[in-house]
Amino acid sequence: MKHLILFFLSLLTTVQVFSQKNLPTDYLSKEFHKGRREAFRALMPDNSVAVIFSYPERVFSRDINYIFHQNPDMYYLSGYKEPDAVLLIFKEAQGTAETYNEVIFVREKDATKEMWTGRRLGADGTKSQLGIAKTFNGKDFKNFDIDFKKFKTLIYDKIPTDIGNNKSGNDLFGLFETFKTKAGITKEDVVSLDLFRTITSTLREIKTPEELVLMRKSVQLSCVAHNEVMKAVGPDMSENEAEGIHTYIHRRYGAEAEGYSPIVGAGANGCILHYSENNSTKMENQLLLMDVGSEYHGYSADVTRTIPANGKFSEEQKAIYQLVYDAQEAVFAICKEGTPLVDLNNTAKEVLAKGLLKLGIINDLKDVNLYYPHGCSHFLGLDVHDKGNFKGPETLLKENMILTVEPGIYISPNSKCDKKWWNIGVRIEDDILIKKNTYENLSIDSPRKWDEIEALAKQKSTFNDMVFPKI
Ligand SMILES: [Mn+2]
Known part of the structure; x- marks a missing residue:
C-alpha cells in the first residue's frame, strides 16, 4: 500500500510543472504594481471597495481559444496575466486581528491542467511574485468573509454578459455571479462605473x-x-x-x-x-x-x-x-x-x-x-x-x-x-x-x-x- 501511495505521489511529482527558465528580465516590477494600487486607493472615496476582474477567454474555433489578453486594468494594478481572477482594493484596512487592504482570487494550481494549457502562478506564486499580501484560489471567493453591502461606494467596471460558464463556480462567470450575489447587484450602478473609469483614466493617462x-x-x-x-x-x-x-x-x-x-x-x-x-x-x-x-x-x-x-x-x-x-x-x-x-x-x-x-x-x-x-x-x-x-x-x-x-x-x-x-x-x-x-x-x-x-x-x-x- 505504502508503495502504491509513493507511486502515485511520484506520478504527481512528474506532472508537477517545472518553473520556467530564461524569462525576460524587464517586466514591470511588483513594486510598480503595488505603487499603482496605492495611487488607485488614494483616489477612492472613503468607505469604498474596488472590484477588478480578469478579461474573459474567447473562442477562436471549437475547443481552441484566442490567445488570452489580460484586462489592462487588472494587469496595471496587479501584474496578474491569467484569466479567472478578481482583485479587491479597499480604501480602508479590513479585518481585525490581521488587517489587509487588498485581496486577489486567482486560478488554482493544477498539475494536469497546467500540462495542457500552461503554467499557473497560483495563490502562493501570486503572493511571492506579484507581492499581493492576501491571495486565495478563485473557489474561496464564495466563502470569503466580506459584506459588500456595508461599503458606501462600490467601484467596478462593466460586467460582460456574454461569457462562458464552465459551471465550476470558480471561473470568471462564477466570480461575477458571486460578486453580484454578495453585493446584491441586479443592475450595474452608473456611479460605480463612472468612478472606475475616472480613477483608471486619471492614473493611466500619465505614464510613470x-x-x-x-x-x-x-x-x-x-x-x-x-x-x-x-x-x-x-x-x-x-x-x-x-x-x-x-x-x-x-x-x-x-x-x-x-x-x-x-x-x-x-x-x-x-x-x-x-x-x-x-x-x-x-x-x-x-x-x-x-x-x-x-x-x-x-x-x-x-x-x-x-x-x-x-x-x-x-x-x-x-x-x-x-x-x-x-x-x-x-x-x-x-x-x-x-x-x-x-x-x-x-x-x-x-x-x-x-x-x-x-x-x-x-x-x-x-x-x-x-x-x-x-x-x-x-x-x-x-x-x-x-x-x-x-x-x-x-x-x-x-x-x-x-x-x-x-x-x-x-x-x-x-x-x-x-x-x-x-x-x-x-x-x-x-x-x-x-x-x-x-x-x-x-x-x-x-x-x-x-x-x-x-x-x-x-x-x-x-x-x-x-x-x-x-x-
Ligand atoms: Mn492611432
Whole structure:
C-alpha cells in the first residue's frame, strides 16, 4: 500500500510543472504594481471597495481559444496575466486581528491542467511574485468573509454578459455571479462605473518612469520593423508578406503581440481606415500604408508610415504626402503641457483643408472631412486607444502623457476630384511624449520625410536574400 501511495505521489511529482527558465528580465516590477494600487486607493472615496476582474477567454474555433489578453486594468494594478481572477482594493484596512487592504482570487494550481494549457502562478506564486499580501484560489471567493453591502461606494467596471460558464463556480462567470450575489447587484450602478473609469483614466493617462521604459522599447522596435519593410518592399511584394516582416521583427525583439490588428494596405486598400485583410498579392506602384505597432510587455506602440512600394513617390503621391507631413509638423509644434487637446485636431484639420483646397481636390474648406474623416490624436499605453480623461475643450495636455499625432488623407477611387488623385491614402503617425515646454517624438527612428524614405528604400534588406522552397 505504502508503495502504491509513493507511486502515485511520484506520478504527481512528474506532472508537477517545472518553473520556467530564461524569462525576460524587464517586466514591470511588483513594486510598480503595488505603487499603482496605492495611487488607485488614494483616489477612492472613503468607505469604498474596488472590484477588478480578469478579461474573459474567447473562442477562436471549437475547443481552441484566442490567445488570452489580460484586462489592462487588472494587469496595471496587479501584474496578474491569467484569466479567472478578481482583485479587491479597499480604501480602508479590513479585518481585525490581521488587517489587509487588498485581496486577489486567482486560478488554482493544477498539475494536469497546467500540462495542457500552461503554467499557473497560483495563490502562493501570486503572493511571492506579484507581492499581493492576501491571495486565495478563485473557489474561496464564495466563502470569503466580506459584506459588500456595508461599503458606501462600490467601484467596478462593466460586467460582460456574454461569457462562458464552465459551471465550476470558480471561473470568471462564477466570480461575477458571486460578486453580484454578495453585493446584491441586479443592475450595474452608473456611479460605480463612472468612478472606475475616472480613477483608471486619471492614473493611466500619465505614464510613470517604469512605463516609459517599456513604451520607448515598444515604439523603438516598431520603428525597426517599419524601416526594414521600407528597405525590403518592392512592387511584387504582397501586403501579407509586409505584415509578416513587421511581426517577425516584433517577436525578434521580444514583443509578445501587436497592440491591434496590423493595417497593411496598398493603394485603395490604404484608404480603408481599419483595413485588416492585408491580402493583396502585389503592391505594384501604389502607396503602401502600414499602421503597425507592437505590444511589448503590455504596452502598445502605434506607428504609421506610408511609402511608395516601388521606392519612388509619383508627383501626386508626393503632393498628398507632403501635405500630411506639413499637418503633422504643425501639430508637433503645439505639443507641450497646457495645450488644449482639441487644438491638435483643429490644427491638423486646418492645414489639411487649406492644402486640399490649394491642390483643387476640394472647393470648400468644410469638405476636408471627406478625405480626413478621423481625429488626429488619442492616448497610447496599455490600450492602443488608451484610457484618459477627455472632457472637451478644457482638457489640457499634461507632462508624461503619450499621444499619437496621426493626420491622414484618403482619396478612394470614384472620389469627386480629378482621378489622378484616386487610390492615394496617406497617414503618418508618431507617438509623442508630452513634456513641460516641448515634446519628444518616441518614433523618431523611422523616417518621415519623403526623400529620407526614398533613400532608405534604396538600401537592401536582409529579407531580400531569404530563399524558401517553392510550394
Ligand atoms: Mn492611432
